[in-house]
Amino acid sequence: MHIERLDKASLRGRGRLTLLMGCTALVALQPLAAVSQDGQAAEETTVLERITVEGAGGADDDARSIVATTSTGASKIPTALLDTPASVSVITAREMQERNVSTVEEALRYTAGVSTDFYGSDDRYDYFKIRGFDAYVYRDGLMIGDPFGGIREEAYAYERVEVLKGASSTTFGVSDPGGSVNFVTKTPKSERFGEAYISGGSYSRAEMGFDFGDNLTEDDTLSYRLTGKVRKADAEYDYSRDDEKFFMGGLTWRPSDVTTLSIVYDHLNKDGVPGSGGHPLGTDFDRSRFFGEPDYNYRGTNRNSVSVMLDHDFGSGLTLGANARYSRTDSDFGYAYISSTPTNGSTTASRAFFGNDQSVDDVVLDTHLQYDTSFDGIDSRSLVGVTYQRTSTDNKNYWGAAPGIDWLNPVYTGRPASVPIYQSLKTDQDTKALYVQQNLTFADRLTVSMGLRNDWLDTDQTDRLTGVRTKGDVSELTSRFGLSYRWTEELATYASYSESAVPSSLTVEPERGKQYEVGVKYQPLEFPALFSAAVYDLTKSNITRTDPVTNLQSAIGEVRVRGLDLEAKAEISDRWSLTAAYSYLSSEIVENGADGNEGNELAFVPHHIASLWATYKLPGDGRRGDMSFSLGGRYSSSYYFDDANTVSTDGHVVFDAAATYKLAENTAVEFNVANLFDEKHVDYGGFGANFYNPGRSFSLTLRQTW
Template identity: 25%
Template sequence: MSKHIRFSFLIIFCISSWSVFGQSGKIKGLVTNQDGNPIEFANISVKGTSKGAVSTASGSFEILGLSDGQFTVTASSIGFEAVSQTVTINSGGTVEISFSLQEVLQGLQTVEITGRREIGYDNKETFSGTKTASMVKDVPASINFVTKELMLDQVAFTVNDVVKNVAGVNQFSFYNDITIRGFRVQGQRNFGTLLNGMRTFTSFWKPQLIPHIERVEVIKGPVSALFGNASPGGSINRVTKKPLAESRKSISASVGSFNTLRTLADFTGAMTEDKKLLYRLNLGFENSDGFRDLQFSRNLVIAPSFAFLPSENTSLNFDIVYQDSKGRLDRGQAAFGNRDLFTTPITTSLSAVNDFLDETTINTTVSLRHNFSDKISFNSTYQLSSYTEDLLEHRTSNRFASLADGSFDETKVAMRVFIRKRSWNNNAINNYINADYQIGSIKNTALIGYDYFRQEQLPGGSQLEARSYLLKNGTATNGFNPANIDNYALDANGNPATNVAHFDLTSPTANGMRDMSNYIYNTVTFNQFLQQSHGIYLQNQSEIGPLKVLLGLRQEYFTDYLNYNSPAEEKVDQQALLPRVGLVYTLNPTINFYGTWVQGYQPQGAAGIINPEAGGPFDPLTSEMFEVGAKSEWFNKRVSATLSLYQIVERGGLYNANDPNNPERLVQLGEEESQGVELNVTGNILPNWSIVAGYAFNDAKITQADDESVIGRQKPNAPRNTANFWSKYIFENGSLNGLGIGLGYNYVSDRFGSIVSSERPDVFPSYGIIDAALYYKIDKVQFQVNVNNLTDKTHWVGGYDVIRAFPGAPRNIMTTVSYTF
């Protein structure tokens, strides 16, 4: 260890020691509910200081290092009214107090203005499931969470890193591209990806960053009755960290494999003594080369958030997320044409060293809540998001090198070049009113709302494309047709001459600098387009004894303006009426049964397809889901579990058309069906023993199609079986006090790649990955070592075919030092 490192640790140790031993007063006590039962994870704070604690499973807590004087101590917990007491510490003594908190569901926020106080892997409340403050167990839907605590324990940095903790969810590719119950959720589209419950625009090429995220929510099934345009499998909602009234500060630094460096910072607290103005600032930086040739990530996140609480009835939140991402676009590993993925190293990428991908995303959210009375509240949210893409890439033409006789040289990959710039602006508005009322003995909560979403591609969007093969007329094309060989320029061997040289999979220098000066380019202009939707929705939740009934209805109006602001402007209108019915029956205080029926809707005009050569416009996707299940709480409500059985039918999905003249063209298939069973378990068996586990069986297949050969096939990148497990245990006594261990396992069964682009789909094999971690905490400093893919298992997280396969990372190690103050 160098002198500088030893000196740094000495300084940290001295600061930590001074902060703990320089003051010796102590407050200890107990937190219970009105029945005398202990409340775990209650937050206890000391006004005017940064001191605080969280109650254990027995409801006990201790706050150390207080000076002499008088203090106001407050105990609070989600679903309970906060209680404060005044205590006096003399001569460094110990004061014992107890709190009895009254349960009050109305105490939940109707909009998430301030931060989540729960600490741990479990999450008891939801806002997105019904757009009302609800306990998760009372919502007739499967909603799974990955909290920031689990993200930190697994040193996760992107959404792709955390979806492995949710049954029925897996990666489709390297990108912002996820499969939920066999259905795809992608970036650069206005469905399936939510930020703070609002439809937003994201990158497709890079996974979404999470240093500023409080939790990732996966809402299973088509949630169109609330959000309109939605994927049949489900939606992923990222909830940003919001301000807290108590002071919390943390910083961490991680270094590890693939030249990875990460730093995180999270600061929150009150800006005024009356705690009516709160702040939070999250910072994240990553610099990593990754395990793939020429690939790298340079990511910066700056995310300030402010909450203004002028009165008990009114609150306002202002939230900004700035993300800057630099790297190269990784189109995946290409193997030789014998379909054996092991024939080339998983590090093989097709990029050239002069490629780049620069992306900038800015999201701004303003949320207002106002209570007109204790029964009527108004909520309004506005979100503005912008995204800019600047790209240069050498990429495959999705086929091997063509030879004159129509065969292929399967050691070389046909290539092309894209140089592209595009920008989007997106506006979303959501306004709704909640009203509690009672008819006889039946309690009701009504919701009426209106939302608007507008997505616009800005002027100037354009692309230069250098295609694969030269034609005699001085242009270029991506495909070679031997029947028209006279139209092609030929090389000395009589094979089609290349405009962009093939990528030689056997060459150790294939990733070198490419001379682009002689390429023949075609210019593609992305005409402005505008998509906008209006939705009016109604919902009523009734409580009839142990039975809760949810009825919802949404009228959606969608308009797609193609060639916007030009003489060729074309307007495409669609609309849909979207119902939702849900039932929850409380068998006893720890078990609820539920059932739900919903219909989904997803417009897919040509402007909304990522690739302009895909074709269209296409008919909208429609979907329908039936689901039944049970939700339970164990170990004094510390552990939550959801068991669900479902059937989803979708009509109108898009797949590759296998068109030799346009390899990007898509076709609509008739019908797809997904049915299965899922089990998710999350929480704390003991206060020092956390667990997340799940299993999913998913039978997702094509049931109707023009091409009868694909009927009955499993959908692309939709594994029939997935399983996940992660557990963390912290020793609290004896010589091992402060030491913790973590162990995880993830299994994904084999999957098909693209099912239409070839008669025999490529298969990506099953895999099981073991992860492990070691933790050691000394006061406010924690040392953490994570080993991912402990057995160095070669595996693929997804892919299209052997030319575009997406391998998972080999064994890697991350070492993290965190400090809280």
């Protein structure tokens, strides 16, 4: 990654100098005189010398700090968060370790505008929404897809998680208007480092992991990194398991000061279960009670990926960046769930079997050229790029009635001989995209950011049950425009407009989104921190709904969300650090076809979301080692389970806690508790069964670093 900034103002004060050098990615650059054919052009144009910094976060140290200052989440041009005309939150590796994050949902729990866990003990996918909408996920700027229907990502593979709020199709491509999540892969460093840990905890959990690397050559031209974890565990309900094997290995080659090539291979294998199957309506059983079918209860994942990342500096402000990834994923699940609870006094609930088999081959690559220059007091950063993705998916779904179960005297009936298949689709999709981005900074204060992108999606789908073949092609142009103004070195305000597009089916127009946003950001120079506030108005239109006139699927739906996001990440002193967030959301179904839901609120969108995680560090005094204590709280107001607004959950608060004790300089014991007071509420329900939120869990970890 390359970060640059033209330094024209001197810094005053020790605090400012320390923060600038140690915590920000705005590296001071010395201008070089541009080579020109005439002297006048040489005086008017300055080409910025580029400094190459390793690590996805630039000068950010994601392994040691919860505060990030740069990101590529809002555009493919690395930009200081203070100068980015959008709301971007970054969860660093340090924050994930501090909170003992093991899933994407856990990583996002303390982020403004993000709601998680709204499907309770349904453990098939990563469930989260940003500003009221499902969010697409990306890895190193390359599409992964919609988490609903995908696999649960391994958070330990990533150096950071970047959350962009609002429409973002001009940056990454297909996405919903609420936002996007970009995972940044751990890659080798040009230094020796490492950690290893062993952990145990609730639900018979036993886990070990490692993440280390070093140089293979004395001149730092070749480095490696190995990351992995193995877990043997159960879930919180009977007849469950939560086993995992993960390994990732990477090599980075630096043949010169201007070229970096990284190759990363990772393998993810999970052997778990899809969920508890739900609890009958009107009951209050312990979370451990299981009303599914033990012999038909599986969730498997096997994925192998190879990623290639290339950066090259041609000099004179011109650089090349290219990322590519191939992945093969095989996944399946099968389970029995409660489909309805009787209302006639019977204690026998109806059940159904549901299963899925899926295989996905995916090739995706992105290449872009960036040119940076300066003229007449204007810093210019221009980028043009192309993206290509080829995805081949084989998906089969099975469903059928299952024997009922008496919840007062459950008797399991065993694995079914077969479950009827109701859908079998073979889908091939080619995606091509061309995009341009332009940042102009005037007098080191006003930054104008613009972007255009056109995506072409060609889809060929075959229904293997009927033999029917359907083709579709989509061409979507999206744009983004933003202004950011630095009032001081610490304070900036911004305004932006952005668009999104996502196909809904082969025969209906794509769903489109647009967002207007204004905000303010404050980054004090005296200590590492970033405070932000934003208000927004976003609309998603062309939503596929049943047309009341033709009774056919048509792009006639429209929904709207308006809101406020407040967020703070700060290392206030050597002892205190905190992450705080609050969001207000007001959602409305503007048009919804013939179902009569106009004027209602969107399902799973609470009016209020708030969270606070605070850490206090107590230095050792010689007789004992360093200690730290953390306490967190997460609040969500009530939300509806359906767009008809007939059933809802209650508001709730969940507390988390953590403590660390250093046994030696590089050895520590960590204790984490999620849902400290075992708060119990219904995350999802009202339709045959209820699904509770995750219960209390704990872990004790011994970690060695070097």
